[in-house]
Amino acid sequence: MFSLREALIGLRRNGVMTFIAIGIMFFSLFLLGAFLWGTFNLFGVINLAREKVEINAFLRESLPQKQVEELSEKLMSMVGVESVEYVSKEEALKKFQEEIQDAPSLIEAVKTNPLPASFSIKLKDGFTSPEKVKEVSEKIKIFDEFIAVEYGESWINRLDKVVKILFLFDILLGIVIGFASVFVVSNTIRLTVLARKRTIEVMKLVGATEKTIHAQFILAGAIEGGVAAAMSGGLLYLIYQVSSKFFVKFYFPHDFIIIGTIVFGLILGMIGSKLAVKTTSKEMKFESPNV
Amino acid sequence: MIEIRNVSKRFKKGWYALKNIDISIAKGDFLFLTGQTGSGKTTLLRLIYMDIFPDEGEVAVAGFLSSTIKEEEIPFLRRRIGIIFQDFKLLKDKTVYENVAFALEVTGQSGRKMREKVMKALTLVGLSHKRNDFPYTLSGGEQQKTAIARALVREPFILLADEPTGNIDPEGSEEIIKILQEVNTAGTAVLMATHGVELAKRMGGRFINLEQGQITTK
Numbered sequence: 001m002f003s004l005r006e007a008l009i010g011l012r013r014n015g016v017m018t019f020i021a022i023g024i025m026f027f028s029l030f031l032l033g034a035f036l037w038g039t040f041n042l043f044g045v046i047n048l049a050r051e052k053v054e055i056n057a058f059l060r061e062s063l064p065q066k067q068v069e070e071l072s073e074k075l076m077s078m079v080g081v082e083s084v085e086y087v088s089k090e091e092a093l094k095k096f097q098e099e100i101q102d103a104p105s106l107i108e109a110v111k112t113n114p115l116p117a118s119f120s121i122k123l124k125d126g127f128t129s130p131e132k133v134k135e136v137s138e139k140i141k142i143f144d145e146f147i148a149v150e151y152g153e154s155w156i157n158r159l160d161k162v163v164k165i166l167f168l169f170d171i172l173l174g175i176v177i178g179f180a181s182v183f184v185v186s187n188t189i190r191l192t193v194l195a196r197k198r199t200i201e202v203m204k205l206v207g208a209t210e211k212t213i214h215a216q217f218i219l220a221g222a223i224e225g226g227v228a229a230a231m232s233g234g235l236l237y238l239i240y241q242v243s244s245k246f247f248v249k250f251y252f253p254h255d256f257i258i259i260g261t262i263v264f265g266l267i268l269g270m271i272g273s274k275l276a277v278k279t280t281s282k283e284m285k286f287e288s289p290n291v
Numbered sequence: 292m293i294e295i296r297n298v299s300k301r302f303k304k305g306w307y308a309l310k311n312i313d314i315s316i317a318k319g320d321f322l323f324l325t326g327q328t329g330s331g332k333t334t335l336l337r338l339i340y341m342d343i344f345p346d347e348g349e350v351a352v353a354g355f356l357s358s359t360i361k362e363e364e365i366p367f368l369r370r371r372i373g374i375i376f377q378d379f380k381l382l383k384d385k386t387v388y389e390n391v392a393f394a395l396e397v398t399g400q401s402g403r404k405m406r407e408k409v410m411k412a413l414t415l416v417g418l419s420h421k422r423n424d425f426p427y428t429l430s431g432g433e434q435q436k437t438a439i440a441r442a443l444v445r446e447p448f449i450l451l452a453d454e455p456t457g458n459i460d461p462e463g464s465e466e467i468i469k470i471l472q473e474v475n476t477a478g479t480a481v482l483m484a485t486h487g488v489e490l491a492k493r494m495g496g497r498f499i500n501l502e503q504g505q506i507t508t509k
Contacts, residue, residue: 002397002401198380198382199382201380202380202382202393205369206369206394206445207366207367207398208397208398209363212398285342286337286342
């Protein structure tokens with residue numbers, strides 16, 4: 001209890017230092033949290049785009065129903081296939097008409113139904129890369145029942161490139177922001193410990209053990225880091241609420257962003273303090289104006 | 292209680308801060324350590340509270356030996372000695388009372404017994420009426436008295452004083468010396484480093500003079 005009380009007294013009586021330290025940590029943890037949030041949403045968008053990747057396999061005219069069903073089962077049993085949806089000639093026409101409803105003259109022009117029935121095949125996660133899609137579609141082409149197999153090759157290639165660039169950029173940015181926040185937070189904590197060097201000196205002087213000396217600074221660091229992180233998490237949540245109400249509804253994994261930021265702040269505060277107080281205490285020789 | 296046996300301490304290669312020192316301090320002694328600035332007084336005190344260790348010889352304090360003491364045992368040695376400095380080393384963000392109580396609290400003491408000990412120490416140095424004041428509102432003499440109370444609150448067997456009157460006006464200095472004498476009369480040994488040989492002679496105490504790290508008068 002002594003350590004907790006001393007930690008709180010120290011934070012309160014060195015108010016300006018505490019305020020500045022929490023402010024700096026709040027800002028760096030906020031940046032880190034915002035980056036994480038952005039990353040979640042970026043990958044959400046990428047997943048949405050990937051879900052749109054599908055193979056369309058067009059069937060020959062007038063295949064018996066039984067053969068179509070057997071074919072569907074064969075496709076389902078293929079490696080990498082998530083789902084198989086049969087699109088009949090009528091459904092294909094209906095879809096086409098919906099797509100061109102802004103051009104009524106075109107609809108009138110379509111008197112008969114030239115569209116073939118098809119299978120719309122969705123792929124599992126991990127099978128949406130250009131190479132895998134090509135591989136699966138080549139296997140589908142082997143069946144004689146199909147007249148054509150398409151999967152929007154150029155679109156998938158472009159998506160893949162964009163995803164790779166975004167992924168690389170995100171990792172680089174993550175490393176920079178991660179390191180920067182660890183650096184800023186640990187140095188800020190170090191400064192608050194150094195500002196209270198006299199306390200460490202006096203504690204050593206009157207016979208406090210290293211454990212006792214460390215305890216109050218680790219607690220103070222945890223409080224500073226925790227408060228700063230809670231504020232960052234709170235502000236991110238507020239931004240999420242406001243943007244959901246007035247602009248776009250982003251994906252916001254509460255547990256990960258809020259609890260993650262707080263835990264990270266706490267741990268960083270504690271480890272930062274522990275290292276700072278350990279070094280300061282070890283290097284400390286009683287400063288004296290005399291020789 | 293304190294044995295310094297043939298101790299030498301080098302800070303730079305070939306430069307001795309202390310050379311071949313032999314001192315023995317018994318219970319209830321009052322000893323002045325005199326000498327010019329740079330003669331090795333502070334180094335000798337630091338060896339006693341084991342902030343530094345001798346390069347040759349050995350220091351024995353209350354059963355702890357400089358050659359065998361472990362790092363984690365040093366706090367327990369410090370609890371048996373009181374130390375005061377020229378610059379007081381008080382915590383600015385604590386009141387007089389809190390500064391003194393701090394010395395007991397860091398070792399887990401609390402409650403009524405602790406409060407009584409703190410008040411006893413403050414009464415001894417004549418500062419009980421200023422217990423709620425912060426150090427920056429006090430004179431140099433009063434700050435040193437607070438430091439003395441903090442050093443005494445653990446009832447040490449010896450009080451090490453490193454130029455305790457260095458930052459205090461003559462009137463305040465007299466008071467500090469008087470308090471140290473009272474402390475000594477009550478049974479605590481006092482080792483006071485000062486560059487005032489005259490003061491030591493006038494007080495009539497036993498004194499050791501250091502010159503360039505060596506004892507010239509015992």
